[in-house]
Amino acid sequence: MVGxxxxxxxxxxLGPRIGKWDAEVDEAEFAPHNVGMVCLGTxxxxxxxxxxxxxxxxGITGDNVHVTQLVCMNTTLAAAAGxxxxxSLIL
Numbered sequence: 001m002v003g004x005x006x007x008x009x010x011x012x013x014l015g016p017r018i019g020k021w022d023a024e025v026d027e028a029e030f031a032p033h034n035v036g037m038v039c040l041g042t043x044x045x046x047x048x049x050x051x052x053x054x055x056x057x058x059g060i061t062g063d064n065v066h067v068t069q070l071v072c073m074n075t076t077l078a079a080a081a082g083x084x085x086x087x088s089l090i091l
Contacts, residue, residue, distance in 0.1 A: 046079050 019025050057071040
């Protein structure tokens with residue numbers, strides 16, 4: 001909740017980009033994304049989820065490696081399903 005509140009406050013303080021809502025500005029100049037950065041962020045987030053999910057399962061169960069393997073497989077399937085869902089929205 002703290003992160004969400006600080007994100008909201010930061011967004012309110014910064015406001016919209018300068019020139020974003022001017023009538024004479026071309027909207028293509030303010031493209032909403034950068035494909036390279038989106039891919040890099042996805043890979044970093046995916047890698048972090050492996051550490052969090054599998055690491056917490058391994059810490060709880062001790063020597064039960066099969067639980068950690070199941071958690072890794074579920075993480076992979078969830079990321080794949082999310083990627084396919086997002087890709088289907090662009091088509």
